[in-house]
Amino acid sequence: MNTDAPQNEPVRHRINRRRLLLSAAGGVGALAVSAGAGWWARRDPARGPRLWSSSAPGGRIALPAESGGSLCVSGYDGRVSALDPRTGAVRWSKAVVAPGVADTPSGLPLAVGDGVVCVTAPDRVHVFDAASGEARWEVPVPDWRDVPWSQSPAVGGGGVFAPYGTTLRSFDVADGSLRWSGPPNSSGRLVVAGDTLYTPGRPAGLRAFDTRGGELRWEQNSVRTVQVAGGPSVHQGAVYLADCDPDMGNPAVLALDAGTGRVRWRRAQPKVLGCPPSVADGTLCLFSGDRLTALDADTGETRWAVTTAIGSGRGESSMTAADGIAYVGTNDDRLYAFDLATGRLRWQDEPEHLDTGGEFTVVSLAAAGAAVYRGSRTGVHALGALPSA
Numbered sequence: 078m079n080t081d082a083p084q085n086e087p088v089r090h091r092i093n094r095r096r097l098l099l100s101a102a103g104g105v106g107a108l109a110v111s112a113g114a115g116w117w118a119r120r121d122p123a124r125g126p127r128l129w130s131s132s133a134p135g136g137r138i139a140l141p142a143e144s145g146g147s148l149c150v151s152g153y154d155g156r157v158s159a160l161d162p163r164t165g166a167v168r169w170s171k172a173v174v175a176p177g178v179a180d181t182p183s184g185l186p187l188a189v190g191d192g193v194v195c196v197t198a199p200d201r202v203h204v205f206d207a208a209s210g211e212a213r214w215e216v217p218v219p220d221w222r223d224v225p226w227s228q229s230p231a232v233g234g235g236g237v238f239a240p241y242g243t244t245l246r247s248f249d250v251a252d253g254s255l256r257w258s259g260p261p262n263s264s265g266r267l268v269v270a271g272d273t274l275y276t277p278g279r280p281a282g283l284r285a286f287d288t289r290g291g292e293l294r295w296e297q298n299s300v301r302t303v304q305v306a307g308g309p310s311v312h313q314g315a316v317y318l319a320d321c322d323p324d325m326g327n328p329a330v331l332a333l334d335a336g337t338g339r340v341r342w343r344r345a346q347p348k349v350l351g352c353p354p355s356v357a358d359g360t361l362c363l364f365s366g367d368r369l370t371a372l373d374a375d376t377g378e379t380r381w382a383v384t385t386a387i388g389s390g391r392g393e394s395s396m397t398a399a400d401g402i403a404y405v406g407t408n409d410d411r412l413y414a415f416d417l418a419t420g421r422l423r424w425q426d427e428p429e430h431l432d433t434g435g436e437f438t439v440v441s442l443a444a445a446g447a448a449v450y451r452g453s454r455t456g457v458h459a460l461g462a463l464p465s466a
Contacts (some may be wrong), residue, residue: 122427122429123425123426123427124426125412125424125425125460125461126460126461127426127458128448128459128460128461128462129164129165129459130165130456130457130458130459131160131165131167131458132455133150133152133154133158133167133456133457134152134153134154134156134456135152135153135184135441135451135452135453135455135456135457136150136151136152136153136184136187136452136453137150137183137184137185137187138151138187138442138443138452138457139188139443140162140444140445140450141189141190141207142190146162146189146207147159147160147161147162147208148160148161148162148443148457149187149189149194150184150452150457151173151184151185151186151187151196152184153184153454155172155173155174155175155185156170156171156172156173157170157171157173157185157187157194157196157203157205159194159207160457162445162448162450162459162463163463165457165459168210169209170210171205171210171212173185173196173198173203174199183438183439183441184441184452185197186228186229186230187229187230188230188231188237189207189232190231190232190233190269191233191234191235191250192206192208192250193205193206193213193232193237193250194206194207195230195232195239197229197230197239197241200218200219201215201216201217201218202215202216202218202230202237202239202246202248202253203215204237204250213251213253215253216248218239218241218246228240228241228265228266228267229265229266229267230267231267231268231269232250232269233269233270233271233274233288234269234271234272234274234288235288235289236248236249236250236256236269236288236289237249237253238267238269238274238288239267240263240265240267243261243263243279244258244259244261244263245259245260245263245267245276246258247274247291256289256291258291259291260293263277263278263279263284265279265303266308266309266353268310268311268316269288270311270335272287272288272289273285273286273287273294273335274286274287274288275309275311275316275335277303278303281298281301281302282296282297282298282300283296283297283300283303283309283316283318283333283338284296284297285335285338294338295337295338296338297333297338297339297340299340300318300320300331300333301320301321302320303318303319303320308350308354309353310354310355310356312356312374313374314334314335315332315333315341315356315374316332316334316335317330317331317332317333317356317361317374318330318331318333318354319331319346319349319350321349328345328346328347328348329343329344329345329346330343330344330346330354330361330372330377331343331344332361332377342376343377344372344377346363346365347365347368348365348366348368349365350365351365351366351394351395351396352364352393352394355396355397355399355403356374356398357398357399357400357401357417358398358400358401358417358418359373359374360373360374360380360398360417360418361373361374361377362396362397362398362403362417364385364394364395364405366387367384367385367386367387368383369382369383369384369385369396369403369405369420370382371417371420380420381419381420382420383420383422385405385407385413386405386407388407388409388411389407389408389409390407390408390409390410390435390438391408391435391436391437391438392408392437392438392439392440393408393438393440394406394407394408394440395439395440395441395442396442397442397444397449398417398444399444399445399449400444400446400447401416401417401418402415402417402423402444402447402449402461403415403416403417404442404444404449406440406442406453407440408438408439408440408453409428409431410427410428410431410453410455411425411426411427411428412425412426412449412451412458412460413425413426414449414460414461426460428455435454436454438454439453440452440453441453444461446461446463446464447461447462447463448461448463448464
């Protein structure tokens with residue numbers, strides 16, 4: 078634990094966004110219940126290749142890049158846990174905040190890497206040892222201004238990076254000491270690749286920083302407002318993201334050179350994305366509403382597009398791609414696996430009871446090899462095929 082951290086506690090700015098989110102989604106859920114109850118009761122249930130399930134509250138989930146690491150879960154109950162990816166057994170579990178304190182519909186923001194698990198709460202950064210769960214350090218931060226689920230930390234290059242308010246901070250992964258901070262007007266979803274940190278600017282642009290010293294490597298100002306749910310994602314020397322003019326709309330998907338920020342290609346996107354783009358096997362996958370689209374990652378040309386199920390629950394669905402499969406998890410506990418090369422449906426999995434009510438939930442997906450992990454309010458579920466031991 079970092080005993081040198083400031084002892085003065087910041088005033089926590091409690092902004093209850095959950096009620097706003099629920100009211101926006103409630104109408105859609107009510108329509109889905111009335112229209113869908115009959116056919117759901119008469120359906121032939123589909124069962125995917127289920128591996129294991131955990132009934133503990135799910136939330137955001139993340140897998141480390143190295144093999145043999147734990148599946149990390151930031152749950153709706155205010156705890157962060159590490160599960161065995163092969164069996165679902167709990168390796169360790171720690172309380173971070175009391176349930177409901179964070180006022181987040183998806184679990185506290187989570188990142189894993191460099192042998193640690195990082196969780197950002199409304200007033201501080203918590204870092205745990207990934208293997209043992211031992212608390213390494215925590216650092217108070219004084220200026221939280223945004224709802225937690227709209228931002229995310231990142232770990233890599235010997236640092237833990239967290240956006241609070243509009244300021245970006247870099248902490249030493251070993252002891253939590255502040256390495257650098259700023260510049261202002263950085264926010265959103267952070268991504269580390271190698272020795273570079275990528276972060277959306279505010280109100281516009283995308284920036285790349287050196288992870289060690291914080292020097293600005295490049296800034297691409299032709300990018301308009303980067304969607305929180307639209308990236309960035311980094312893969313094999315390219316940065317993929319979605320942006321949208323806040324006044325005119327006109328969403329688009331871009332590929333930038335990861336080293337220089339130069340725009341490689343830009344393609345119009347009919348709808349705003351519902352989750353970050355995902356890249357695997359040279360294919361960029363985009364998910365919006367009921368549409369899953371696959372683009373050539375090098376050129377941006379469309380390879381295929383399919384219509385997917387619309388979740389009838391309250392909340393947001395999600396998508397990820399890995400090892401030749403694109404996965405879509407809907408907010409009512411359904412999961413679909415599509416062939417990444419052709420868009421053909423390989424399998425689908427349905428719950429015993431369609432979840433059309435309950436609280437707002439955001440589905441989180443993580444995939445490694447042929448296994449996919451799904452986190453939501455109903456727990457954590459593993460499907461697909463595990464690699465040989």
